Amino acid sequence: MRTTGWVLLLAAGLASGLCSVAAQPSAPSDTTRTSASPRSPTPSPDVLEGRRGVFRSTPLFYVAGETATLHNRSGLNTPVTRLSMRTPVRRLSCEADWCRVRTDGGTTGYVAAEALSNMWIRVSKRERRIYVYRGAELVHAFQADMAYNSFADKKRNGGENRPDHWRTPEGTFYVVHKNPQSEFYKALVLNYPKVEDARRGLDAGLISRSQYEAIRQAQQEHRMPPMGTDLGGWIEIHGDGTGDATAWTQGCVAIRNAAMDVIWEQVRVGTPVLVE
Template identity: 40%
Template sequence: MERIRMKGFGEEPAVKSHLVGALRIPAHLIVPVMFLSLLLMTACTVQGPASSGEISKQEAGQKRDAKEITRPRVSELKPVRIDYLRPVEDILDPQIFIYKDKRRLYVMDRGVLVRNYPIGLGNNPKGDKMAEGDGRTPEGRFYICLKNPRSKFYKSLALSYPEKKHAERAFMAGLLSPTQYRDIILALERGVQPPWDTPLGGEIFIHGGGAQGDWTDGCVALYNSDMRELYTMADLGTPVIVRP
């Protein structure tokens, strides 16, 4: 094979003529063009891929954009529907929500707020119930486990207190025996009344008698007219959520 010695950059006239024929570049411009090409290739090599910091920023920006896409906008949030005039007999799937700090009891029926009652609490209303006699209204997720149409306070609905978290906390603290703990958990799994004769206490009701203040021993008190409605619409197993 013929050896080619390039002048300046080692390029022979034969190569020049070949390049000139193929690219139609004047012979006197070939060397500058090649020099410019080498500079461009070097620049691309020096720039290289994005650094890890830049990649992290890009990924963070992509994640943020994804969150903004999936997060509902305020204008897209659906307001709670309210229907306080819905007849009691038409409230078919009630859920009871009690907000201690607001002193309110709300009844939801399939996503619609149908009742809003004032309430009174235990005489020591702050915090979750810890033991019998502390005067606190318990917090958590319960269900109606007993209905009493002839309560001392007009009518009453019993809550499934203590719930699992109360039992676990008391058992770990040594307040409950293994048998007591087991009996509470089994009752909750069966959806029946849990034991009320443990150090955790029991007999926590929603009942009548008035919502004029915090006067109960840990129960939730309503005015009798409101209790009459709630007693009619609630059944055994109706969920009750009590929040601080």
């Protein structure tokens, strides 16, 4: 399934890569900042639709959490096909607990309303903020702590002797796991490394062919990829942030616990995350 660009289409450890701290600054009292910032206007339609310059009024959604069944009639046991997690669909209408949708391939049918989501997250490394959208609507904006090297894209595991590689990877990701008992309060784990990272790592001699295949297989099956290779891993949006847009993580994005509580129930496995 195509994954690159669908974040935009939604008008839509430790030394081995875990985002642990090294002399984390003390955090002030926790407050939540949910108002939209004047510096963060709603993205233009071409951004939201993968920069293809196409924007239709029909809202874009995706299958979140688990595989969903597409029915030819609502409320009846009339299955047509199965839609895997993160399958993009256009929601045509909703009634009660069912929504009529059209897939990217043109198939029309009904799915349970609870199976659909149009939430997505944008992380701005330059602004040190995260923005949470519902379709094209900006619903939350929070100050975020970033990695020590918040300017460069991630290429490999940082480790204690390579602090320059404590970086946050850039591109299109999704929440592959929600950890309610994180070392940093709660954590949304991203699906880094992806196949393109693995291909680059294989070409550079950072990972083996078997490690490449394991990452590729995990992506195909929407599972957490191997996190212990020299590409690094355990890139998360987690709590215990200072709220002051500081730089102390080893690649993660940290927000205040109150901010994490705000988005925790809204974000699901499969939620797209754009890091730029």
